[in-house]
Amino acid sequence: MSNIPYILEERPDTGLNNSKLGVWIFLASEVMLFGGLFSAYVFLRIAAPEGDFGYWGSKLNVPMATFNTLLLITSSVTMVMSWASLKLEQFDKYKMYLGITILCGLAFLVVKYFEYTSKFDHGIYPSSSTFMGIYFTLTGLHVLHIIGGLLVLIFFWSKQSDKMWNEDKDLLANRIEITGLYWHFVDLVWIFLFPILYLL
Amino acid sequence: MSNDHHHEENFIQKYVFSVDHKIIGLQYGITSLLFLLFGFMLMMLMRYQIAYPETVIPYFGEWLFAGSGGVMLPENYNTLGAMHGTIMIFLGVVPLAVGAFGNYLVPLQIGAPDMAFPKLNAASYWSYFVGGVVMMASFFTPEGAARSGWTSYPPLSIFESGQTMWLLGMVFLITSSLLGSMNIIVTIVQLRAPGLTWFRLPFFIWAQLVTSFLLILAFPPLESAAILQLMDRLVGTSFFLPSGLVYAGSPVEAYGSGSPLLWQHLFWFLAHPEVYVLILPAIGIVGEIIANNTRKPLWGYKSLVYAIGFLGFMSFIVWAHHMFLTGMGQSMSAFFQLTTMIISIPSVVVLTAFFISLWGGSIRFNTPMLFALSFLPMFGIGGLTGLPLGVAASDIFLHDTYYVIGHFHYVVAPGTIFALFAGIYYWFPKVTGKRMSETLGKLHFWPSLLFMNGVFMPMFIQGLAGLSRRMYDGGQQYAHASDVLHWNEFMTISAFCLGAAQIPFIVNLIISLAGQKSDDRNPWKSTTIEWSAPSPPLPHVNFDSSVEVNHGPYEYSVPGQDEDYCPQTSP
Numbered sequence: 001m002s003n004i005p006y007i008l009e010e011r012p013d014t015g016l017n018n019s020k021l022g023v024w025i026f027l028a029s030e031v032m033l034f035g036g037l038f039s040a041y042v043f044l045r046i047a048a049p050e051g052d053f054g055y056w057g058s059k060l061n062v063p064m065a066t067f068n069t070l071l072l073i074t075s076s077v078t079m080v081m082s083w084a085s086l087k088l089e090q091f092d093k094y095k096m097y098l099g100i101t102i103l104c105g106l107a108f109l110v111v112k113y114f115e116y117t118s119k120f121d122h123g124i125y126p127s128s129s130t131f132m133g134i135y136f137t138l139t140g141l142h143v144l145h146i147i148g149g150l151l152v153l154i155f156f157w158s159k160q161s162d163k164m165w166n167e168d169k170d171l172l173a174n175r176i177e178i179t180g181l182y183w184h185f186v187d188l189v190w191i192f193l194f195p196i197l198y199l200l
Numbered sequence: 201m202s203n204d205h206h207h208e209e210n211f212i213q214k215y216v217f218s219v220d221h222k223i224i225g226l227q228y229g230i231t232s233l234l235f236l237l238f239g240f241m242l243m244m245l246m247r248y249q250i251a252y253p254e255t256v257i258p259y260f261g262e263w264l265f266a267g268s269g270g271v272m273l274p275e276n277y278n279t280l281g282a283m284h285g286t287i288m289i290f291l292g293v294v295p296l297a298v299g300a301f302g303n304y305l306v307p308l309q310i311g312a313p314d315m316a317f318p319k320l321n322a323a324s325y326w327s328y329f330v331g332g333v334v335m336m337a338s339f340f341t342p343e344g345a346a347r348s349g350w351t352s353y354p355p356l357s358i359f360e361s362g363q364t365m366w367l368l369g370m371v372f373l374i375t376s377s378l379l380g381s382m383n384i385i386v387t388i389v390q391l392r393a394p395g396l397t398w399f400r401l402p403f404f405i406w407a408q409l410v411t412s413f414l415l416i417l418a419f420p421p422l423e424s425a426a427i428l429q430l431m432d433r434l435v436g437t438s439f440f441l442p443s444g445l446v447y448a449g450s451p452v453e454a455y456g457s458g459s460p461l462l463w464q465h466l467f468w469f470l471a472h473p474e475v476y477v478l479i480l481p482a483i484g485i486v487g488e489i490i491a492n493n494t495r496k497p498l499w500g501y502k503s504l505v506y507a508i509g510f511l512g513f514m515s516f517i518v519w520a521h522h523m524f525l526t527g528m529g530q531s532m533s534a535f536f537q538l539t540t541m542i543i544s545i546p547s548v549v550v551l552t553a554f555f556i557s558l559w560g561g562s563i564r565f566n567t568p569m570l571f572a573l574s575f576l577p578m579f580g581i582g583g584l585t586g587l588p589l590g591v592a593a594s595d596i597f598l599h600d601t602y603y604v605i606g607h608f609h610y611v612v613a614p615g616t617i618f619a620l621f622a623g624i625y626y627w628f629p630k631v632t633g634k635r636m637s638e639t640l641g642k643l644h645f646w647p648s649l650l651f652m653n654g655v656f657m658p659m660f661i662q663g664l665a666g667l668s669r670r671m672y673d674g675g676q677q678y679a680h681a682s683d684v685l686h687w688n689e690f691m692t693i694s695a696f697c698l699g700a701a702q703i704p705f706i707v708n709l710i711i712s713l714a715g716q717k718s719d720d721r722n723p724w725k726s727t728t729i730e731w732s733a734p735s736p737p738l739p740h741v742n743f744d745s746s747v748e749v750n751h752g753p754y755e756y757s758v759p760g761q762d763e764d765y766c767p768q769t770s771p
Contacts, residue, residue: 018386052457127435127436130439137431
């Protein structure tokens with residue numbers, strides 16, 4: 001496997017390495033995945049009786065979601081800083097910033113847990129209305145993406161990163177950059193979800 | 201990263217959980233050929249039922265339909281129809297065209313040691329495998345396999361049994377396609393050998409590139425649609441259930457206000473590009489074989505590349521021509537009718553360029569070339585019969601008749617599958633270092649061509665007479681179709697003969713594998729890069745010398761040269 005070119009160094013005529021191009025294409029498919037659901041949201045909103053989406057939307061907890069938005073934006077900033085720290089060869093700072101990113105992600109999940117359970121306590125389920133259905137589907141899929149991202153982040157925060165730092169600094173920096181691109185995307189999805197579900 | 205690529209691999213590492221693109225390509229190839237055979241057998245059961253409705257199916261009936269004494273019930277017929285479509289498309293043709301041919305040939309034709317992400321490649325195959333197992337397992341669940349058609353239209357698919365397993369299987373198959381196509385794109389963009397510029401790429405590579413873009417952008421909306429349908433089935437949402445729905449005599453307990461049309465939009469947004477996923481790799485294979493066996497450059501190579509690029513783009517904005525009868529509105533129909541007419545232009549460009557390529561060539565009529573040549577008229581019939589379906593006025597009459605079945609089977613069965621057969625015969629010497637028998641190959645080709653047409657040509661007659669495609673009894677209950685029903689038996693006999701015509705192919709594969717190995721790397725005297733590798737190519741590295749490209753892909757019969765071909769790698 002080691003003879004595959006352009007794993008880390010950039011190919012001169014494309015200006016990319018393999019994993020960066022790969023993750024961008026993967027993100028393009030993710031855009032289409034969420035794009036499909038967003039267009040389903042638009043379609044269903046138009047098809048629904050007048051005021052139906054607005055009525056059910058008003059049952060959501062805006063302060064909690066605002067707090068969650070701030071958490072994710074913070075985590076995106078610290079994600080970039082952890083990558084920058086690696087580039088500046090400051091391994092301790094890298095671990096600290098990545099740790100903050102993970103904590104923000106976990107906190108997001110905790111807030112989401114309380115949001116979901118408070119809905120269930122009031123007898124509101126995905127089957128309660130079309131709005132609630134699409135709300136739980138979109139946020140649920142987003143939560144799955146957060147969990148997937150967190151697993152990768154925790155892997156790179158674990159002892160594994162010390163090993164990689166000693167063996168191949170460039171590889172670790174590349175992996176963190178790629179993971180960061182994914183994490184920013186998941187953050188960006190939330191930036192779209194927040195207004196269309198909570199504010200509209 | 202370890203550097204020890206000399207270490208010994210045991211059997212499991214080498215042949216089962218391999219990360220070598222060639223082994224993965226073969227795994228894809230063998231699995232998908234088996235699925236093609238299985239899907240074909242489902243179809244033979246259906247065809248027997250259509251020709252001799254409500255009779256006991258000989259030999260297998262007692263065993264397959266024990267509950268009804270060997271007679272196929274309507275719900276059995278629906279299951280076979282749904283699973284025939286699903287298996288042929290998602291488990292047969294796409295994995296063979298993209299998974300097997302793409303995986304095996306793309307790195308070789310661009311002079312790369314492997315795919316860009318070998319582990320992801322293995323993950324793609326195993327995801328496909330799990331998806332296949334889930335689909336197969338659904339036959340043995342108490343609910344049985346899906347029976348709502350391969351299109352799974354709601355609201356029926358929300359209530360019918362078996363659909364949950366189908367949706368779960370699809371999630372695995374979609375994941376597999378996404379991983380595979382992402383890998384192919386990165387490999388083509390990043391791992392081209394030195395000197396292999398974009399317009400020196402073989403046409404097959406262009407076809408795989410466009411196909412992969414279609415897969416990566418069209419499949420995710422189906423995944424989101426599958427998630428929504430799973431929610432409808434399992435959690436009780438009503439995304440696809442309109443208000444006031446009555447099912448089996450009683451009102452449906454759901455919030456309502458959903459839209460069955462939403463599913464059709466999301467589904468066809470995938471499934472129309474999917475049509476081009478089925479046909480583009482086939483076009484790529486045919487292009488390679490025609491250039492090689494006419495000993496001429498492929499005519500209009502650049503026009504072909506632009507044509508399939510445009511085809512790929514247009515395929516995203518034609519989907520609603522499957523929905524003219526849904527009452528979505530005249531302006532929508534007019535728009536999609538227009539785009540559908542436009543998309544036929546690049547297809548015609550491709551066929552025309554292939555036909556002109558034949559002009560003045562010294563054609564070698566070997567088995568791969570015969571299959572490739574028959575692709576042209578067969579795909580032509582499939583494409584031209586599609587035009588009346590793309591015009592809303594005539595589609596209103598033809599929709600859901602056997603005409604539609606005839607149309608798309610001409611594109612996929614004697615079209616794509618013939619091209620895939622051509623590819624198997626053509627690249628077999630590269631994969632194994634051995635040759636396939638020409639006699640058995642021709643014994644495979646001529647009956648296949650004859651009986652293919654025997655199966656599908658009468659469908660146009662039946663369809664024009666208005667015979668619905670969904671009758672489990674072959675249309676006996678339709679009084680106005682009685683003039684064309686006598687074709688049913690003819691088509692069924694043709695289908696069984698078509699099955700028998702595949703026996704020489706299977707025998708040929710087995711005999712040829714046991715045959716003598718030859719040292720000739722380039723038996724077809726081809727120009728493209730894969731033929732400069734040893735046969736079979738070396739594990740994990742492919743080439744035994746470094747690859748440098750100095751020539752375009754189809755330098756055949758260049759005036760003033762000693763030989764009638766100039767390999768891309770020659771100085």
